[in-house]
Amino acid sequence: MKLPTSPPVTRRSFVVSAGVATVVPPAVALVAGSAGAAAAAAHHPAGSSPPAPASVAAPVPPAPVSSTPERPVYLFFNVAEVQFIEAACERLIPADEAGAGALAAGVPNYLDKQLGGAWGAGERLYRSGPWIQGSPSQGYQLPFTPAELFRTALRAINSELARQGPPFSELSADAQDDYLKSLAKGSHDLDGVPAAVFFDMLLKMSIEGFFSDPVYGGNRDMVAWRMIGFPGAYADYYEAIDRHGVKFERAPMSIGEDGQGHVHVHPEIPASVG
Amino acid sequence: MAQRLKEVDVVVIGVGMVGSILAKELAAAGYKVVGLERGTTRFTVPEFQSPGIHDELRFDVRKALMQDNTREPVTFRNHSSEIGLPIRRWESFLPGTGLGGSMVHWNGQTFRFQANDFELATRTRERYGKGFLDPDLTLQDWGVTYDELEPHYDRFEYLLGTSGKAGNLKGQIQPGGDPHESPRSRDYPTPPQKEHYSGALFRKAASSLGHHPFPQPSSNLSQPYTNPEGLKMNTCVFCGFCERYACEHYAKSTPQTFILPVLLANPNFELRTGCQVQRINLDSSKKRATGVTYIDNAGREFEQPASLVITCLFAINNIRMLLLSGIGKPYDPATGKGVVGRNYAYQTMSTVASFFDEDVIINPFMASGASGTMINDFAGDNFDHSGLGFIGGAFIGAVNTNGRPIQYHPTPPGTPAWGKGWKDAVIKHYNHTVMFSLHGSSVSQKQNYADLDPTYKDAWGQPLLRITFDFPKNDLKMAEYVTARGVEIGKAMGAKQVVGSPRKGPYTTQQYQTTHNTGGTVMGNDPSTSVVNRYLQSWDVPNVFVIGASAYPQNASWNPTGTLGALTYWVADALKSKYLRNPGHLVSP
Numbered sequence: 001m002k003l004p005t006s007p008p009v010t011r012r013s014f015v016v017s018a019g020v021a022t023v024v025p026p027a028v029a030l031v032a033g034s035a036g037a038a039a040a041a042a043h044h045p046a047g048s049s050p051p052a053p054a055s056v057a058a059p060v061p062p063a064p065v066s067s068t069p070e071r072p073v074y075l076f077f078n079v080a081e082v083q084f085i086e087a088a089c090e091r092l093i094p095a096d097e098a099g100a101g102a103l104a105a106g107v108p109n110y111l112d113k114q115l116g117g118a119w120g121a122g123e124r125l126y127r128s129g130p131w132i133q134g135s136p137s138q139g140y141q142l143p144f145t146p147a148e149l150f151r152t153a154l155r156a157i158n159s160e161l162a163r164q165g166p167p168f169s170e171l172s173a174d175a176q177d178d179y180l181k182s183l184a185k186g187s188h189d190l191d192g193v194p195a196a197v198f199f200d201m202l203l204k205m206s207i208e209g210f211f212s213d214p215v216y217g218g219n220r221d222m223v224a225w226r227m228i229g230f231p232g233a234y235a236d237y238y239e240a241i242d243r244h245g246v247k248f249e250r251a252p253m254s255i256g257e258d259g260q261g262h263v264h265v266h267p268e269i270p271a272s273v274g
Numbered sequence: 275m276a277q278r279l280k281e282v283d284v285v286v287i288g289v290g291m292v293g294s295i296l297a298k299e300l301a302a303a304g305y306k307v308v309g310l311e312r313g314t315t316r317f318t319v320p321e322f323q324s325p326g327i328h329d330e331l332r333f334d335v336r337k338a339l340m341q342d343n344t345r346e347p348v349t350f351r352n353h354s355s356e357i358g359l360p361i362r363r364w365e366s367f368l369p370g371t372g373l374g375g376s377m378v379h380w381n382g383q384t385f386r387f388q389a390n391d392f393e394l395a396t397r398t399r400e401r402y403g404k405g406f407l408d409p410d411l412t413l414q415d416w417g418v419t420y421d422e423l424e425p426h427y428d429r430f431e432y433l434l435g436t437s438g439k440a441g442n443l444k445g446q447i448q449p450g451g452d453p454h455e456s457p458r459s460r461d462y463p464t465p466p467q468k469e470h471y472s473g474a475l476f477r478k479a480a481s482s483l484g485h486h487p488f489p490q491p492s493s494n495l496s497q498p499y500t501n502p503e504g505l506k507m508n509t510c511v512f513c514g515f516c517e518r519y520a521c522e523h524y525a526k527s528t529p530q531t532f533i534l535p536v537l538l539a540n541p542n543f544e545l546r547t548g549c550q551v552q553r554i555n556l557d558s559s560k561k562r563a564t565g566v567t568y569i570d571n572a573g574r575e576f577e578q579p580a581s582l583v584i585t586c587l588f589a590i591n592n593i594r595m596l597l598l599s600g601i602g603k604p605y606d607p608a609t610g611k612g613v614v615g616r617n618y619a620y621q622t623m624s625t626v627a628s629f630f631d632e633d634v635i636i637n638p639f640m641a642s643g644a645s646g647t648m649i650n651d652f653a654g655d656n657f658d659h660s661g662l663g664f665i666g667g668a669f670i671g672a673v674n675t676n677g678r679p680i681q682y683h684p685t686p687p688g689t690p691a692w693g694k695g696w697k698d699a700v701i702k703h704y705n706h707t708v709m710f711s712l713h714g715s716s717v718s719q720k721q722n723y724a725d726l727d728p729t730y731k732d733a734w735g736q737p738l739l740r741i742t743f744d745f746p747k748n749d750l751k752m753a754e755y756v757t758a759r760g761v762e763i764g765k766a767m768g769a770k771q772v773v774g775s776p777r778k779g780p781y782t783t784q785q786y787q788t789t790h791n792t793g794g795t796v797m798g799n800d801p802s803t804s805v806v807n808r809y810l811q812s813w814d815v816p817n818v819f820v821i822g823a824s825a826y827p828q829n830a831s832w833n834p835t836g837t838l839g840a841l842t843y844w845v846a847d848a849l850k851s852k853y854l855r856n857p858g859h860l861v862s863p
Contacts, residue, residue, distance in 0.1 A: 092692040098701055124336060126347045126362040128730065134359040137352050137782040141359055177693065184691070203692055211679040212331040228704040230639055230679050233328040237512040237640035244471040247635045247705075255325045 072109035072217070076116030076147070080167075081154045085111060087169040091176050092206045100223040102206055110209030110218030111150075111202075120147030144193065146201065153198035156190035157183075213255045225252040233257075276567055281579035282306045282544075285566050286586055287551050287595065290375020291835070292821045292842045293586035294529040294537055295433075298503075299846040301542035305854065308578060310549040310568055313372030318530050322520035330678045333519050339379045341369040341588075345733035348590060349740040352780045354607060354721065358740040360730050366782065367620075367789040368518065369588040373547060374529040376588055376789060377835070381517040381643030381675060382493035382526050384436045385832035386427050386840070389420035389456040390655045394828065397655070398665055407665065408748055410719045412617055414827045417799040417808035420456050423840045426847070428459055430839030431491075434527035435499035435507055438462035438491030452488045454650040467496045467510065471636055472708040473647030476672035479766035485649045490671060491836075492644035493527035503536045514676045516643030526643065546570075550734060554583050554599040554818060563601075563818050569734060581857070582817050582849075589824035593618075593724050593794035594739040601815050602795075602805045605723050607742075613805045615724040617793040618741060619829045622714030622749040624668065624776045626760035628769035629686055630706045637705065639677030646673030646711070652756045653831035654715065664751040666715030667831050670760045673711040677704070684709065686771055708767065710760050714753055714777065716792070716829040719746045724794050745779045753777040790834050795824040799861070807861040809848040810841065816859045821845055 074082050086108045095101030102108070114120060122145035131143050144152065161168055161179075168176060182188065184203075186196030209218030211225070213233060219225065225232050232252030240248055284300050286293045289311040301307045316322070332338045341364075349358035370376035390397050395413045398406065407413065440461040441451025448461075466489035469477070477487040494510035501507070510525035524531050537543055548571035555564045555577065565579035585595045596602050596614050605616035630636070648671025650656055659665055676682060684707045685699040727740035757776035764772035777787075798804030801813040810825055812818040821842060823834045830837075852860055 093697055094694050096694055096697065098697065101697075119336070122344075124344060124363060126343050126360050128360070130729065132357055132359060135352065135356065135780075137780050137784065138350060138359045138361075139365065139782075139784045140362050180692075206692075207683075208331060208335060208680050211683070212335075213329060216331055225679065227701055228679060228683070230677060230704070233515075234324065235513065235639075237514070237637075238468075238509070240637070241470055241512045241640045241645075242468045244474055245635045246637075248637055248640070255329060 072106065072112065074109075074112045076112045076120065077108075080158050081150075082108065083167055083169040084154060084157060087176060088180060088202065089206050089209075091173065091180055092203055093210055099227045100220075102210060104220065105210055105223050106218045106220040107206050107209035110212065110216055111205055113217045114205060114209075115147045115150055120150075121145055140197070142193070142197065149193055149198060149201065153190040153193040153195070156188075156193070160188070215254060215256045222252045222254060276575040276577040278577045279579070281565070281581070282308050283580065284308070284582045284584065285310060285578055285580040286584050287554075287566065288312075288375060288585065288587040288591070289373055289529075289545060289547075290370070290586060290588070291377040291529055292838065293375070293584070294533045295839070295842050296584060296586065296821070296846055296849075297543055298533050298537040298540070299850065300854075301537065301540040303850050303854070305542065307543045308580070309543065309545045310551055310566065310578070311373055311545065311547045312550045313547065315373050315545070315547045316378070316520075316530075317373075317534075318520070318522065318524055322522045322530075324522060327519060327522050328513070328515045330515075330680050333379075333515075334678055334681050337364050337368060337518070339370055339372070339518065339520065340364055341371045347730075347732075347738060349727040349730050349738050350783050351740070351742050352744040354742050358727050358730075358742070360738065361783045365784050366787050367791055368786070369590065369789065369791075373545070374534070377528050378520045378530065379518050380526075380528070380835060381833070383644040383646075383673075383833040383835070384431065384434060384438075384491045384493045385836045386455065386458070387420070387830045387832060387837050388454070388654050388656075391830040392416040392419050392423075394665075401655070402659060402665070408719070408746070410721065411746065411748060412718045412720055412803075414617075414718075414796070414798055414803055416827055417797055417804070418841075418844065423837075423844055424457070424459060426840040426843035427836060429843050430836065432463045433501050433503065433532050433839070434493045435463050435495050435501055435532070436491050436493045436527070437464040437467050437496040439466050439489055441488060450488065452650050453486050454653070454656045462491060464496050464499050466490075467492050467494065467642060467645040468512075469647060470512075470640060470645055470672070470674050472638075472672040472674045473645070475708060475767045476710070476763065477647045479763050479768075480647075480649050480670075482766050483762060485651045485763070487647050487649050490644050490646035490648050490673060492642060494521075494642035494644055495525055495527070501532055503533060505532055505535060507531050510642045510645075512640045512642050512645065514639040514641045514678065516641070517675055549576075551595070552598070552734060552736065554585070554595065554601060554815075556600065556815065560600065561815055563815050582819070582854075584819045584821060586821050589791045589794060589822045590724065590739055590741065592820050592822045592824040594726070596795060596805065596812075596820065597726050597739070598736055601812055601818060603814075604725055607720055607723055610720060613796070613801075613803065615794050616803075616805075617718035617796045617827055618722050618724045618743060618791070619716040619718045619793045619826070620743065620781070621716050621788040621790040621829055622666075622668070622745060622753050622777050623787045624712040624714060624753045624757045624760070624774070626670075626710040626712065626757060626764050626775070627684055627686075627773045628708040628710070628764035628767055629684075629703055629771040629773070630708070630769050632702065632706055634706055636674075636708060637677070638674055638682065638707070641674050641676050643675050644673070646671040646675075648673065650831075652759050662751070662755060664748045664755070666717060666749065666752050668712040668714035668752070668756040669831055670710055670712050670756060670763065672708055674709065679704070687773055708764070708769065710764065712753070712756050712760050713788075713831060713833070714749060714756060715831045717746050717748050718793055718828040719748075722746070744781050745777065750777065750779055788833075790823065790829060792823045792826040792829040792834060795820045795822070796827045797825040798827060801863045807859075807863075809853075809860045810845050811853070811860050813863045817857060819845060819849070
């Protein structure tokens with residue numbers, strides 16, 4: 001079985017190392033001028049610092065930024081499904097001169113973790129029948145959970161492509177795009193899953209994986225946030241907000257970096273009842 | 275078999291904004307009050323703290339703070355000829371659950387409606403003539419006036435510490451405020467929040483066109499504040515995680531910051547969470563409530579007797595509570611008879627996107643939920659509608675509330691939905707786009723209503739609420755008109771490309787618009803067209819009060835929370851000064 005090539009694992013990923021006590025970059029607003037120092041503080045050569053033991057409270061360097069995608073361990077997708085998902089995600093969000101695409105950002109890994117967990121099992125999805133297909137205004141009305149929907153559609157896609165020739169991952173980029181467009185137009189019925197419904201869910205979840213916090217397994221090293229200039233989960237913009245038109249250059253911060261807790265204890269307000 | 279509990283004076287169903295304020299007032303007046311909340315107990319510490327709270331996937335996309343739609347969704351259809359189907363995931367509107375209710379995840383946009391709004395039917399007839407309106411519209415006066423509510427608006431704003439700038443103090447127009455607002459007795463308790471760059475661009479452009487920009491009133495506070503209850507709040511730091519999130523800073527006014535600590539300290543009040551009220555119980559005459567029946571988290575059923583029952587739920591849940599309890603006659607769109615579920619309305623939201631060159635740095639992620647700059651020149655009846663073929667309007671504002679990238683990555687029309695073209699456009703425009711919100715009114719009409727679904731059930735086996743709604747033609751015309759005005763402002767800002775997106779039909783449940791569902795238990799002076807009287811007391815069962823945006827006969831051009839806060843204090847006064855001294859009809863039916 002041929003898998004898409006992927007660089008070997010060289011180090012623990014940011015996501016893993018962020019689980020231990022890491023130092024929080026200065027919480028002050030760093031606007032243009034101090035940005036260089038902040039960026040330097042956040043960038044260390046890959047592999048230069050060993051993971052800090054959880055018991056160490058002393059400051060350790062922030063998580064290194066690595067451009068080498070780690071080989072994910074897929075728990076939900078089987079090998080045939082992975083071939084399609086990795087190749088398809090990379091066409092939806094391709095790597096280019098502007099930066100990483102879905103594969104390097106770990107989007108397939110995000111999809112795998114979501115579909116294999118509560119979301120895949122129908123978290124926050126009302127699942128009582130009867131199942132009647134309504135108008136577009138009424139939204140999703142299929143009995144499939146996301147996991148069932150992906151599994152059903154991917155099996156149908158792979159068997160359909162097997163009848164026609166090489167698997168999706170071996171098609172040219174243009175041919176892959178043509179096939180994805182045919183899914184988006186909804187011209188395929190994928191064993192009960194309308195192709196457009198599958199495609200919409202694949203695209204929506206890929207964008208989620210690209211832009212969500214790295215703790216969920218995508219947006220590795222916050223590549224997507226760096227690309228657009230989003231400072232991430234935590235910042236105090238009180239001083240910066242009325243400095244109009246000034247670029248905010250601080251390196252982004254993940255939920256996983258918030259080692260200080262940010263708990264605001266307010267003596268007037270009880271933390272719990274009774 | 276339900277376990278019967280000891281009788282109390284008052285049961286409050288739902289401990290959100292309305293429930294916590296009313297319970298506080300009544301408990302302080304010496305009445306024994308039980309608050310029944312279906313969700314969990316939660317406070318700023320520890321529930322709303324980092325690192326977890328700034329998680330876009332969990333709170334924005336997965337909607338962690340919202341009503342549990344796996345157990346209690348609603349069904350929906352555009353027209354009564356269709357089959358209502360369950361909204362299987364929330365998208366268009368997001369009712370909350372848990373202590374503090376939907377206000378925990380609100381934006382903090384804190385408006386008053388205008389005097390005209392409360393007498394809309396009368397004033398529209400007077401100004402434009404009887405034949406002006408589409409005959410399908412069912413507009414009506416509220417039965418209460420702005421002047422009557424003014425002291426209660428004032429009290430609510432001072433409870434929250436709302437940050438803003440008065441535009442009309444006792445009839446004197448104030449520079450820098452909204453000149454269209456109805457007179458207020460004093461200025462806001464705290465000054466406006468700092469202005470974001472998008473607001474500054476909007477202000478300059480709107481002024482150049484002769485409009486009257488002013489800072490959006492915000493209950494994300496501009497400075498530390500101690501409210502009349504003695505509770506302290508902090509300054510908002512524009513963290514950009516406001517609406518759909520709880521605030522970890524004590525800077526967004528929510529029941530947790532402005533009232534709950536006082537309420538919970540009063541021994542006359544008992545909070546019970548995890549309690550799903552099944553119905554309000556009536557005696558054999560059906561004219562008196564005896565209490566409520568609820569099921570707790572462990573599945574145990576209780577009957578809580580009470581002399582007075584106040585339902586303080588989110589609008590659509592208030593409607594359902596009355597229908598499940600058999601209080602008031604359900605509305606029938608075929609005959610126009612009946613009142614419960616009648617005049618369901620919403621909000622007509624449009625947008626304008628202004629795309630700038632890459633040298634204009636917008637920083638959309640620096641935001642509170644309400645730190646906008648806006649105009650009311652095209653809201654309500656602030657402009658002449660003669661010849662326009664519609665009534666109502668919208669506030670237009672550069673209301674920049676966040677730059678959270680899963681949900682916010684604007685691209686111009688024609689951008690591919692995926693691939694390199696999409697990625698390039700997202701990178702190019704993310705930090706260089708100004709979005710306007712055009713927050714439009716919503717008229718009521720015969721065809722839009724809510725009733726009980728004949729098929730789908732909640733987790734307790736009770737029928738779901740079914741909403742039948744589409745945008746009235748009046749509102750789609752209004753959206754076209756105001757969006758054109760918004761585009762003019764975008765162009766005056768000097769944007770490279772300005773794209774107006776007036777709201778179009780059909781209404782879809784699949785795109786977030788607002789959580790401003792209104793109507794269905796409408797207030798008024800005529801029992802044949804209202805569920806509750808001007809004090810929000812049931813015409814049919816006078817020891818039941820129904821308080822929520824469900825009371826609005828139609829929805830105005832502004833966020834509904836400020837008006838709901840005013841109505842809450844209006845009712846609290848009526849209860850304390852009249853009803854509880856002499857229980858009975860406050861207005862003869």
